[in-house]
Amino acid sequence: MNAKTQGLFFLVSLSLLCNAHGKSSDTADSLVLGCGWESSSSDADGRKWEPDAKFITGGNSASVRAQFQDPSLVSDTPYMTARIFTSKATYKFPVKPNGRYFLRLHFYPALYGSNNAEEAYFSVVANDLTLLKNFSASLTCKALTQAYIIREYSLAPSTLDSLTLTFEPSVGFAFVNGIELIPMPDMFDTVTMIGFSDQTVDAKTSNMQTMYRLNVGGQYVSPNNDSAGLTRTWYDDLPYTYGAQSGVTNQVEKNVTIDYKDMPASVAPMDIYSTVRSMGNDKAINQNYNLTWVFQQIDPNYMYLVRLHFCDFYYTKPNQIVFNIYINNQTAQSEADVIAWSGGQGVPTYKDFVVYVVDGKGDEELWLALHPAIETKPEFYDAQLNGVEIFKLDMKKSLAGPNPKPSDLYLKDEEEQKTFDDDKTSNANVIGGAAGGAAAFGAVAAICIAVYQRKKRVTGTESHTSSWLPIYGSHTSASKSTISGKSNASSHLSSAAQGRCRRFTFAEMKHATKNFDESNVIGVGGFGKVYKGMVDAGTKVAIKRSNPSSEQGVHEFQTEIEMLSELRHKHLVSLIGFCDEDNEMCLVYDYMARGTLREHLYKGNKTNLSWKRRLEICIGAAKGLHYLHTGAKWTIIHRDVKTTNILLDEHWDAKVSDFGLSKTGPEMSAGHVSTVVKGSFGYLDPEYFRRQQLTEKSDVYSFGVVLFEILCARPALNPSLPKEQVSLADWALHCQKKGVLEDIVDPHLKGKINQESMKKFADTAEKCLADHGLDRPTLNDILWNLELCLQLQENMDNGGSSTHSRRGETNHNEANARNQNTATHNSNRSLGSESDVDVNDLNTGEVFSQIVNPKGR
Template sequence: MIAKGVSCIMMKSKTHVLFCLISLCFVSNVLHVLSEAIAKPSSTSTVSYLLYGGTTSETTAAYGRKWEPDTKYLVSSSNTAPVQATYQDPSLPSIVPYMNGRIMTSEATYHFKLHGKSRHWIRLHFYPIDYNSFAAKDAYFSVVAGGITLLKNFNTSVTALALTQSHVIKEYSFYPNTEDLYITFTPSSDHKGSYAIINGIEVISMPDLYKSASLLGFNEQTVDAESSVLETLYRLNVGGQFIPASNDSGLTRTWYDDTPYVLYANEGVTSTSNKTDHKFKYTTDVPEMIAPYDVYTTARSMGPNSTVNMNSNLSWFFQVDSNFTYLVRLHFCEMEYTKDNMRVFEISINNKVAEQAADVILWGNMESDIPVYKDYAVYVSDSLGGDNNLTVSLHPAVDADPPPTTYDALLNGLEIFKMNDTLGNLAGPNPVPSDYMLRVEKLKDEQQKKLDAEKELENKKRNKVVGGAAGGAAAVGLVAAVCIVVYQRKKRVLGSDPGLASGWLPLYGSWSNSKSTSSSGKSCSSSTLSSLAQGLCRHFSFAEMKSGTRNFDESQVIGVGGFGKVYKGVVDGGTKVAIKRANPSSEQGLHEFRTEIEMLSKLRHRHLVSLIGFCEEDEEMILVYDYMGNGTLREHLYKTNKPQLSWKQRLEICIGAARGLYYLHTGAKYTIIHRDVKTTNILVDEKWVAKVSDFGLSKTGPSLNQTHVSTVVKGSFGYLDPEYFRRQQLTDKSDVYSFGVVLFEVLCARPALNPTLPKEQVSLADWALHCIRKGMLEDIIDPNLKGKINPECLKKFAETAEKCLSDQGTHRPSMGDVLWNLEFALQLHENPNGASLIADERSRTSEATAHGIDTDVSYGGESSMDETTDSMNSTNAAFSQLINPQGR
């Protein structure tokens, strides 16, 4: 019995032990699976590598993006060296990731670990500049990623020159075969002393946005975009403004204005949805991430005149590499019409019909406000002597049955991607700027001649009809027709045709064609400048310019801007001048050149930089100004070895600049809006007199019965009036806003935009307003000024700057009020007890205004302005100018 009981206990014990062992194994397996799941991310997880070449610590850039050092991803760094740029181009979008980089003198590879086989973006950032002993012209190299040749014998400097850009971004989208991505840089063996350079690398997971597309010109043949490697060539917000990466729903794509790529004279019309908080109806085929919200709220169409539309196209031109297939993606959203067959149009790409009857309403399942996109593939070959270009054209469906309600076409967005060839190659030759520009100019000239011929034919037909009615009326009609043709031609020669003014177009083609040549062989400008401008401006020969600058020696360069380099020069045997020479690759050109001459030749003021003359010989565009010995205001505020300006000096410079702007707004015959007020456009001469410069973007203000000028937004980020940016309506208060940024820049001694700071501090205007509201203004002013400014003076100065930055223009002060307040602030600084006297003075000037007393400023340089400028040096005397502080 006992033995039997013991046997039972032993059996139960073994069973218990066995159960425990099984349980332990189960738990162990579960823990192992969990540990593997934790250690190995899911295939659907995302990765984001942002590498800043040549750095040693993490850096926060614009929009809060964090860039890490590139060293830990280098397979070997023995053949590489970190470098730092010594010059920051003003047009760089940010310091990161461009002001540092890594030089590679032999093959070097980066290794990235990807999480799953999903599509990724690779973005390569380049800043072509000389780094120590490494010249930009020698940076020839190749880049291979995942077995695909992205770049071959690539030169960043040549490419940037052709694109008229300060930096180059190459963006690729690919589907990796493995979870290990290798990106290899190899200096070219074809160039002696070549090296590779990289400033920034992005490797980011992205959604699958690409499928198959019909190959145009081949019946029922498609290309597989889903498995292809794509290079982004163009991404345009058609009819709208620039969209930064931060506004792209987390996908960090950048969208550009399409205006520079509109090819023909018929640019159509742009439109923007006037609905606030517009709700688009996305579908499963068109997810919300396909394009940003702003792309679908703006569009370009042909305009309301169906008769004109039937005889023209809405077209865009792009330069591409031959012998590649391109994926063209068009974005549409119909917000104007609600029924089908109301706007039907034909789509052609490189003269191949993609759609014969495109109807966006039909594509959107018979509803409006539904975004749709269409993908097409086209092969560009040079076998038939092709021009390496790609055109997208929209034309009303004139042969549609039944006919559409209106003859028009519409486009909201456009993207073009290059697809890898069968050898796994995406690389093309380096672009040649001159050839590219000449091709574009030739195409535009041919189209314009065709349009001119059609206009003349229409005028002849019209004159015949008028002649049949009455002989006298025929004569009058003929004269009117001729005048119209001549006027249109003259407008085109002067560059008023928007197509000619685009920054990407040839700078000199139009200018050269417009010049006449004298018997001496020197070109003259009678056909391009008004007689007044010619009379007030001196014509310099190119030989004088070369002699005065030692043949444009680099040692004479005193500045570089969007137009080109500025040289210190000498004319007439000893007179110092500043000579600004246009760069053929500049984004500014003929229009800015002509505007500068037309504006400054008619303006004379102590606080405006004087234009001495110009040279337009030998296809050069050169402007000659008074030499400003102390350079720009910015040079004396930060990142400089020059002595710090005292607070009084800063105030006096601000007052001088305000006087110049006040004269532009109220003292000239017409209101002149500067449009690019910033610290680099405020110059200081040897006597520390401030003068406003650079009138290339200036516009004549609205007439008396208008409140604004509608125009394309131009200016400098950080200083740009947000109301002007949103509504594209320019007023003199846009200059006031920009000047408010200048005032805070002077007070805080920091740039208007600093992407290296935390997100809330990037914009000086936003950060200064925040600090004022929180009572923290003392925390952000220049440390060199702390304790050196009278508190009441600081309060008045900050109040003035704050009002200038009001979101609505109507809430901002006039330039006259700004000037008065700055003069008041200077008196508070020098003589706090005398402030009441100044207030009384303004009260008397306001009373004088009520009695109709006028100012003594002039237009055209023929008044007593120069006679009164000496008295302007006196602070109290200056208030006599402010009789009408509100201007016109």
């Protein structure tokens, strides 16, 4: 378990998007500087970065452009140009005396001319405060498998009217790509030290480094949604929960309003106080466990300020829930009562604690635990938390910590790939560069690390891609009439496709969505928003509207209609019709009332899916994919199978959606399609990645990841975990081989799942993840196994045993179940008969979909 890596990843990710989504450029007296840029430049989100040259007061510096742009850099600004310092140099920024500031430093370690960032070790000092010492951005990025990093500091008020920021090389040179200096309100005060009730720390005058910032019980909150334009990023707390019992999450009641009262809204955005993680309502269970979070990468011999955010929007009076707060096994607060603190329901409050972390024998950690204060005899035995922030306080005018080390697994994989790299062609370099490096280990990781090494040899620079990002495909430019200004997207549709789809007027689209009211938005795809609508006085639909200002999407619009108009299956999302009028393009689909499968696994939804329901969903999705592979004239490969592309209707029936990357055509008669690699990391078939040859077994690999995702209720990629656990496919296979898979199964399933059902399910998922496509089962075989899993579970639900059976009994039961499922197995071989029509002359291009994916691709 690599504790330093996990903590460091969060530290880097904490402000990963701050430069892209913030409002800080609009804040009075803020500075947003692109280092080395000669003129103003805007990033991908339209935020303007100013040149830095006028603020440099000494030293030898040069402006140099990077030789390689990592795919995770969505914009040149500010990362593709750096300010290089070959000797001690300083910036001098004007600041308001007695004001507190956020300082963010951006680093992209690359090859800048003859300056290789691998050789750069340097220190950074703000006035007399050491921020970084002997710092290597290259080592840090390697350890985190990141392309670039951001460090965020909160600088204490000073009587000075300027901030001097000094860069001094230790070895080689120093560099920086971007600097942000953002005024922030003074939101700190005197805090008592845990374990020393007679000692306090004046946080108001302390300098700090942001370590963690979590929305407890909720989801990611982007800088755009932060309060007071401070552009902070708040992350999901689930990766940091400890133990089998992670409590339950809830959202604010509809009849409750979050009222800040006298507390400044700048303390935290409303989203933080609108969600909560609590212990649950089982008194017996709650008495026997702590609601616990563990934070790693904690430098010893420093003090840490822990800020806990609370807002009780469920209970209404004191002593309904009272709990104790423990930090590093010390009592930080006894008899915590949120209602008593805040004064009422829906009123936010927060508490600050300072803890000193002493030097231990290894990687240090910070533990936070909550437990009901049973001695006070509260009405309910429970505890709750809405948000947490952790800041490192400066000691002896320093916040600098050691450089991290890449994990042993990373170094081992890197070494093993050296021979592999030498055998690859230059074409693999191009494809690898497009796909990026990796944080996902195992088969995909080995390939991605090889890509990193190849790019290093070819371009002379590192590439540490944020590998949980998807691979983006190109989009065809829109075709518009130069006379009328209207799109002519539908003019190239076949008459058969137009005949099979209903054509809506734009007036009907506006009426169905109440003039595209924002309250009806249920998702945002790559090309526009998806609205809930109603047509024909009662039929619920999902309407995807292309962005009118976009010059993209016509080709995808056409091919989506061509393909989906011919595909009809119970387990595929159906296309009802389209609108192509007044420069507007809309696609109308079945409305899926329960959204994506992922929402019901680990994205804050209150639903805890039973094992039987999960199996039924798996079977439905497998039938949809089986139809694509075998039910049409030509094989159709989905190419983007994942839990966000499996939608659920009001009856919990699963339907496969998002055919944006699908491929089909007569060339599949050769057994594969040679094509540029596209898909989503975490689900991507490593054999497809290596050979660039797409087969239906690529979908099988992705579906295997989905199966483990359903079993374990965790994302396919979770970069905040230790490196060996980042990739679910790799970690699940490791646990499966070690015989400890039950340790990572969704806690909600424990004690409720038939062991033989789970064993058969895990074996099926494992086979789907075989390295070679020929060794993977077909969707037909997968369906048979899943239906056997379902029958085994139903047998238990109807009075059977959930314990492990003896080997002889297992084989006997499996044989009986297999015989009873023969009819089902045979019927699965002809699932294509469920189609209304055959697929003929389908376009082989990309298709325009993403029904409910809130982020798009």
